[in-house]
Amino acid sequence: MAEHPAYPVGLRLAGRRVVVLGGGQVAQRRLPALIAAGADILLVSPGATPSVEAMADAGEITWARRGYEDGDLADAWYALIATSDPEANTRASAEAERHRVWCVRSDDADRATAWTPATGHSEGVTVAVLTTDARGRDPRHTAAIRDAVVEGLRDGTLVAPHHRTRTPGVWLVGGGPGDPDLITVRGRRLLAEADVVIADRLGPRDLLAELPPHVEVIDAAKIPYGRYMAQEAINNALIEHAGQGKAVVRLKGGDPFVFGRGMEEVQALTEAGIPCTVVPGISSSISVPGAAGIPVTHRGVAHEFTVVSGHVAPDDERSLVDWPALAKLTGTLVVLMGVDKIGKIAETLVAHGRSPDTPVALIQEGTTAAQRRVDATLATVAETVRTEDVKPPAVIVIGEVVRVGPEPAA
Template identity: 85%
Template sequence: MAEHAEHPAYPVGLRLSGRRVVVVGGGQVAQRRLPALIAAGADIVLVSPSAKASVEAMAESGEIRWERRRYEEGDLAGAWYVLVASSDPVANATASAEAERHRVWCVRSDDAEAATAWTPATGRSEGLTVAVLTGRDPRRSAAVRDAIVEGLRDGTLAAPHHRTRTPGVALVGGGPGDPDLITVRGRRLLSEADVVIADRLGPRDLLDELPPHVEVIDAAKIPYGRAMAQEAINDALIEHAKAGKAVVRLKGGDPFVFGRGMEEVHALAAVGIPCVVVPGISSSISVPGAAGIPVTHRGVAHEFTVVSGHVAPDDARSLVDWAALARLRGTLVLLMAVDKIGAIAGALVAHGKSPDTPVALVQEGTTATQRRVDATLATVAEAVKTHDVRPPAVIVIGEVVALD
C-alpha cells in the first residue's frame, strides 16, 4: 500500500448485513468500532484473549461472538472485512498478511500504510451517513465530520429528501422565542419545509433563514387583534399536505402546552394525513429560568404548577381549582394571564394565599427585549399598569421569586 500512498483512497459504503466480519483485539479500538459494525448488521467474530468490559458486555448480550484466544491462521476464512487492532504486532502483521492473500479488506489500527482500507470519520443524522477521509490526518477528518453533522442536525446545512420524502405535517415546538432554543430536529424539519404556518410566538428570526421558495403563512393569534381561526389553520395544513408539500406548523413553546396541538393532530388524522409532533421547550420553565428564577429549589419548592390564565377565576368556563392552588406551597406559573392577573391574585388571596407572596412578571422572555417586573400578590395588578407589562409574559408566583 505504501507505494500507492500518493493516491487518494476510493470511498465506498460496505453493506455488511449478515456477512462475516473479524475483529482482532478487544481493546479501545474495538470498543469504538464495534457499535457501528453491530448497527450495520454484520456477523461479528472477535478474536482476542481479553477484552474491555464494554466489549465483553457486547459478547454477553449476543451482539458479537467472542473467541477468547490469540489470532490463528485461518481465522479470516469466509470474512468480508477485518479490523486488526490488537496489542500484538506479530499477530497484527500475520492477520494482515492473511487478509491480503484472501483479498479481504483489512483496516490496521497500528499501521495505516500497511492496511488495504481506512476507516473514515463517520457521523449520522436522520438516516444520512457522513464519512470523511483526509489521508493521514484523522483529527482533520473528525473536525470536518463534526461540522457537517452539526449543520445537518441544527438545520444550518440543508440536505432535503427528494426520492424518499413523504408529504405530511410536522407540528414543531419552536421554544420560548430565542431561535437558538428550538430543538435540532425542529430546525432540521424547518429547513426541509415547503410550507411553514407560523404563530406569532414562534421563533420568528428562523423564518429569515428559509429559502425563497418556501411559502410562509401567518397564523398569528395576536391578543385583541386579528386572528386566524383554528379551523382555517386546520384547513391550511390539510390543503398543503394534500398537495404533496412538506408542511411545518411552527408554534411557540411546546405544541401540547396550551398550544392546541392535539386539535390539529385530530384534524389531520381525520383525513389520513401523517403528522409528527416535535416537542419544544415550554416557556413555563424556560422563561423563568432565563430570568434567574428556578421553578423548584431544594427546601423552598418541591413542585410547580402551570396554569392558563386566559379565563378569569369567576368565569363559568374556568376549569381551574383556584382554592386548591392557593393551598399549594410550591411554585405557580401562569401563562396568558397578564390581563387577568388582578382577578387571579385576588382569588388566591381570598382562598388563603399570603398577599406578600412574591410575584415576577417576565415579558418576552429569552428574547433581546426580555424584562422582569417584581411585585407581590397584593401589588401585582398595579405593577402591570405602572410598568405597562404586555403579552407575551410569564408570571411566576411563589417563594422561588425571592431567591438571589
C-alpha cells in the first residue's frame, strides 16, 4: 500500500456519524472543520481541552467522557483516532478496518486508511493538498503549498477567473488607511477580479499598479478645494458600468461607512436595481493612531473614544457635532478631515472645559512610507500645524493616550 499514492476525494459528512477518539490538541484542530461539514460527531475521551469542552457545551458535538471501547466505530462513516494510548489506537484502527470505516490516525499515518490533507479556504473554494509519495510524506511542505495557493487566491496574486456568467454588480471595498498590505484579503481578491475600478485618492494606490491591463481604472479623487468628481457623477459611473454587466469595484480609503459616503452610493445603486456588496475596511480612525504608537483606549487612561468629522468648523451652522459635550468627555477624541479646522476645534474644546494642556498628536499619511507624527497640545496645536506644515490627510488624536506610548522620534 505504501507504494501507491492516496486517492483524493471530498467526503460529504452532513448528518453522518463521525467518531473522534481523544480530546486533545489534534481533536481541537480537526473538530471545527467536521462541525462545519455538518457531521454528527461523537467524541470519545475521558478528558478534553477547554476549547473542545466548549464545543460539547455548545451542543456542537456529543461527548462520551470515557476511553475507547470496542464497538464505538460500528455506525461511523469516518473516524479520527487521536488518543495518547497506542494500544487503544491500534484496537480502534482494527475495528475501523473490520467495519470499513475510513480512519485517520494521528500517531501512525502508515497504518491509517485515510490521510487528512492540508486544507484552506477562499471564497467558496477548498484547497486540499496531499503528498503523493507515501514514503516521503512531509506535512510542513504540504502545508506550505496549501498556504501559498490560498494566499495567492486571497490577495489576488493567483488569479483564477470565473468562467461561468457572473452576476453584474458593485463591490464597495474599504481599502484601509493607505498601506496596501492593510486591505482585507477579500478586498484584494475582488480587485484582481474586477473589470472596472473606481478609486478614491485615499485608497491604497499601489494596488492599482498590480491590476491586469484590461482593467479600466477611473479616478474619482476628491482633492479638498481642488479638482473633484461630484458624488452624483460617481454614482452614475457605478450604475453605468455595472449595468453593462461588468464587475465593478468601488475602492475607498479606510472603511466605506466611516465618513466615506458609502451609504449614498449604496442607496443610488439600490434605486437603480444594481446589486451591491459592502466589503468593510480598516478605519484610519483606529489604525493610524495605532501605527503611530497611540492606543485609542488604555486601561486607567481612556475608557472610551469618539470619532468625529472636522471638515466643518464648530461654529459652522452645517456642523452636526456637539462640541461642548465632547469637551466634557475624559476619553480620546479622534478627528478626521480636520487639519485646517483644528485651531477652531481646539479653541472650542478649551472654551467648554477641556484643559489647554491636553496632548494632541497629528499623524500625517498614516501607515504609508511618508507617515510622520507631530505632537502638540490644545493650546499650541494651531500654531504647530502652521509651523510644521501639516497637510491632509492626517488623523488627529486628542487625549491622554497620546502620552501613553513611547516618546515619538525627534
